[in-house]
Amino acid sequence: MSDANESGTRVSGTVKWFDPAKGFGFVVASEGGPDILLHANVLRNFGQSSVADSAGIEVIVQETARGTQAVEVLRIDPPAGGEEDVVAMSGEIADPVDLSLPLEPARVKWFDKAKGFGFANVFGRDEDVFLHVEVLRRSGLADLQPGEAVSLRVVDGKRGRMATQVASWEAALKLDE
Numbered sequence: 001m002s003d004a005n006e007s008g009t010r011v012s013g014t015v016k017w018f019d020p021a022k023g024f025g026f027v028v029a030s031e032g033g034p035d036i037l038l039h040a041n042v043l044r045n046f047g048q049s050s051v052a053d054s055a056g057i058e059v060i061v062q063e064t065a066r067g068t069q070a071v072e073v074l075r076i077d078p079p080a081g082g083e084e085d086v087v088a089m090s091g092e093i094a095d096p097v098d099l100s101l102p103l104e105p106a107r108v109k110w111f112d113k114a115k116g117f118g119f120a121n122v123f124g125r126d127e128d129v130f131l132h133v134e135v136l137r138r139s140g141l142a143d144l145q146p147g148e149a150v151s152l153r154v155v156d157g158k159r160g161r162m163a164t165q166v167a168s169w170e171a172a173l174k175l176d177e
Contacts, residue, residue, distance in 0.1 A: 008060040008071055011036065015057055018043075020050040020143045027057055027070060036061050037069040046073035047168030050142040054079040078140040097138075097165045103151040105169065111136075111144040118144060120152060120163070129154050130162040139166040 011029045013036065018025025023040040036059065043051060051057065056077030059070040104122045106129060111118030116133040129152060136144065144150065149169035154161050 008062040010058065010074070011061050012056070012058045015051050015053055015055045017053050018051045018142055020145070025051070027059060034068055037067060038073075039069070042070050042073060046076070047170040048073075048076070048141060049145050049148055051076055052079050052137045052140050052142045055140045056080075076140045078138050097153060098155070099153075101153040101155070101164070103165075103167060104154055106150055106152045108144045108146055108148040108150060110146050113143050120144075120150065122152065122154065122161075127161055130157070130160060131166065132162070135163050136166055141166055 011027075011031075013027045013029040015038070016026040016028045016035060018038060020040065025038050027036040027038050029036060038051075038057075038059070040049070042059075043049065056075075056079075057073065058075040060072040060074065061068050062071050106120040106122045108131070109119045109121055109128065111131060113133060118131045119128040120131055122129055131144065131152075136142065144166070151167040151169055152163040153165040153167075155164055
């Protein structure tokens with residue numbers, strides 16, 4: 001799907017790869033054509049610091065002297081097959097996301113992609129919330145940065161609270177409007 005307008009062209013596609021450390025990645029358009037540069041600043045304007053490889057994405061693109069670049073992210077969909085059960089916290093199973101749970105505003109304490117987990121603090125609560133890398137992936141994210149503001153759907157597990165979904169900070173704010 002692509003529509004042209006004054007500010008660019010709307011394109012749907014898939015994230016080829018995105019590296020938060022490098023600050024960029026590429027999108028492959030569903031209709032084909034050259035790879036589309038996705039810069040970290042454009043992703044941050046959408047409210048995310050990363051995006052998972054193979055995630056579906058809809059962007060506004062513009063042609064530049066350096067090639068096709070995304071100038072705005074409109075939508076991100078988790079990678080296909082992201083609804084399977086996830087093993088987290090010592091084999092405890094987190095069922096598919098219960099969308100009736102509230103999105104709680106939180107801040108990332110730390111996240112280590114190599115270890116595959118990290119923790120966040122929900123505002124107004126003392127206990128940590130466990131974040132598993134597979135939950136990030138099925139939420140359409142690849143990594144989190146310390147101090148990053150996010151929204152979480154949280155369940156009580158055998159060893160404490162754990163996230164079943166991670167969304168942008170703005171996602172929780174939109175529900176309050």
